Amino acid sequence: MLGRVTAEPQPRPHTGRRRNPAVRQAILDCAADLLADNDYSAVSIDAIAQAAGVSKHTIYRWWPSKGAVLLEAMAERARKLTPGLDTGVFADDLETFLAATFRTAVKVSGLLRGIMAEAQRDPVAAEGLRQFTAGRREELRALLARGLRQGELPADSDLDLLVDQFFGLMWYRLLIGHAPLDDTVAARLVRSVILPG
Amino acid sequence: MLGRVTAEPQPRPHTGRRRNPAVRQAILDCAADLLADNDYSAVSIDAIAQAAGVSKHTIYRWWPSKGAVLLEAMAERARKLTPGLDTGVFADDLETFLAATFRTAVKVSGLLRGIMAEAQRDPVAAEGLRQFTAGRREELRALLARGLRQGELPADSDLDLLVDQFFGLMWYRLLIGHAPLDDTVAARLVRSVILPG
DNA sequence: CTCTTGACGAAACTGTCAGTTTCGACAACG
DNA sequence: CGTTGTCGAAACTGACAGTTTCGTCAAGAG
Structure with a gap:
């Protein structure tokens, strides 16, 4: 429905501030480090955000859930x-x-x-x-x-x-x-x- | 220390209201049923207490943690x-x-x-x-x-x-x-x- | 340069759940 | 009948997942 109305393959190449890949990497690294060092129960989204110097908001813009973050950290x-x-x-x-x-x-x-x-x-x-x-x-x-x-x-x-x-x-x-x-x-x-x- | 002071092997055989074994069994049965039927995430201590018609207080008097309850239910x-x-x-x-x-x-x-x-x-x-x-x-x-x-x-x-x-x-x-x-x-x-x- | 878009941090907020505490019955035994 | 300990009800604390709001800042478009 929505796609039909606009009918633009790539209407806007990009604009606005670009996402910072260093932030993404920092989140993954800190998540993996926290999981490796501490008890699993000590690893919360808040803890990851704090360790990476990042806001929870940013984490949830890039991943849909806590499990998704941890999984990607592990896979990497x-x-x-x-x-x-x-x-x-x-x-x-x-x-x-x-x-x-x-x-x-x-x-x-x-x-x-x-x-x-x-x-x-x-x-x-x-x-x-x-x-x-x-x-x-x-x-x-x-x-x-x-x-x-x-x-x-x-x-x-x-x-x-x-x-x-x-x-x-x-x-x-x-x-x-x-x-x-x-x-x-x-x-x-x-x-x-x-x-x- | 405490044991030395009193120095009573079995000082008081028992007194007061007796615990009801049916309550204990109801908790274990309901815990196992809930775990078998629903998603695990749907099984909380509150849910078990409600299903068994029992207060959380009673559950925590008999078991130290949620894990202990679930484990005993499973083992049984x-x-x-x-x-x-x-x-x-x-x-x-x-x-x-x-x-x-x-x-x-x-x-x-x-x-x-x-x-x-x-x-x-x-x-x-x-x-x-x-x-x-x-x-x-x-x-x-x-x-x-x-x-x-x-x-x-x-x-x-x-x-x-x-x-x-x-x-x-x-x-x-x-x-x-x-x-x-x-x-x-x-x-x-x-x-x-x-x-x- | 300025305006728009979207990334980002900070922080408040909601809802859920584990575990605690308090209180008011109530049941067994002396 | 008084003591002792069980039980239900319910309020409470604290932690955490996930959401929302707001102000800021960076990068491209015009």
């Missing part, structure tokens, strides 16, 4: 820490991937746990988390598919199930905290799935 | 739905256990997700969830140990890792909601771990 920080190497030796690559993933996850566990909690009540955060985890699953799945092609995994392996077993164990230990999540776990996991020989 | 409901049979055929028992566990978990997924979210900020709920899941892990671990003794699992299986892979996958799918959690999953999981033959 996670993007920086992805290995993705290929030595040609499947078992080594898988172990490297898992070990690096676990190490990073433990380092930012406060952030991950907070986002997971937020996603259980905020649909925006839930959808974002679904997309974020989908990307991570796709990466691991591609790696496992290579192992399957090279005959290092049983031919009838269910890759989706395997992926969820790995990431599931990771999240389970992160969220409950009953057992460690370190390089040893990564090594044992790899040994439990690859075919002997 | 979960206790009613444990299989624990033994047909002698390990693979069948394992599949039955997993399938029943998944079915129940999906049915009360709103409750489980809410508790998990609560446990990420309330230490009381976190400790309770740790104990609850420890019991579940112990049960599954005992079942797997039987399979190991009977030679149906690889001799070098890491049972703790296996347990966390199973429950991890369950929670992961419950919390993210990207893939189903049904009998088929249980069957495939069993097939992926037992030795052929």
Whole structure:
């Protein structure tokens, strides 16, 4: 309706004061820092705004909800820490991937746990988390598919199930905290799935 | 200090009005029902108090926090739905256990997700969830140990890792909601771990 | 240069919810 | 019947998400 009335593809290129990308970045950085350092409960929109020297108004002009801010902060920080190497030796690559993933996850566990909690009540955060985890699953799945092609995994392996077993164990230990999540776990996991020989 | 001064082991057996167990039960039942039906965000202490026809005051006299109430409600409901049979055929028992566990978990997924979210900020709920899941892990671990003794699992299986892979996958799918959690999953999981033959 | 547009900070405001406190019954036991 | 502790009702505090209002400032248009 509205679009028909005006019928202007790009009527006004732009005018007025431009948004400051430094402000946006400061918000994301402070959000991630707060989540990493403090308890999740200590991280409020007001706290982020204060830490970034920004008004709440500005935050809500750029993101629709608290969950959206936290999620983008997490996604950005996670993007920086992805290995993705290929030595040609499947078992080594898988172990490297898992070990690096676990190490990073433990380092930012406060952030991950907070986002997971937020996603259980905020649909925006839930959808974002679904997309974020989908990307991570796709990466691991591609790696496992290579192992399957090279005959290092049983031919009838269910890759989706395997992926969820790995990431599931990771999240389970992160969220409950009953057992460690370190390089040893990564090594044992790899040994439990690859075919002997 | 205080104990020394009085020096009375059981000074006063009891006096005054007795607490009404029906009230306690009503609170737990209503809490579990609310969590099962509605969104978790719709479940507040006020809502539970109103549904149970009880004052908030009464709830807080019996439990220290919201998380404690929800956790006890969950633990009670979960206790009613444990299989624990033994047909002698390990693979069948394992599949039955997993399938029943998944079915129940999906049915009360709103409750489980809410508790998990609560446990990420309330230490009381976190400790309770740790104990609850420890019991579940112990049960599954005992079942797997039987399979190991009977030679149906690889001799070098890491049972703790296996347990966390199973429950991890369950929670992961419950919390993210990207893939189903049904009998088929249980069957495939069993097939992926037992030795052929 | 000046006017318009929109980004931004400050701060007040609304609504919800956890947890506390107060008060007035009321029930059991001595 | 008095003491003791349970219970409901309701007001209250404090924190926080999200909104609104207002004044200011920066950048482009004319």
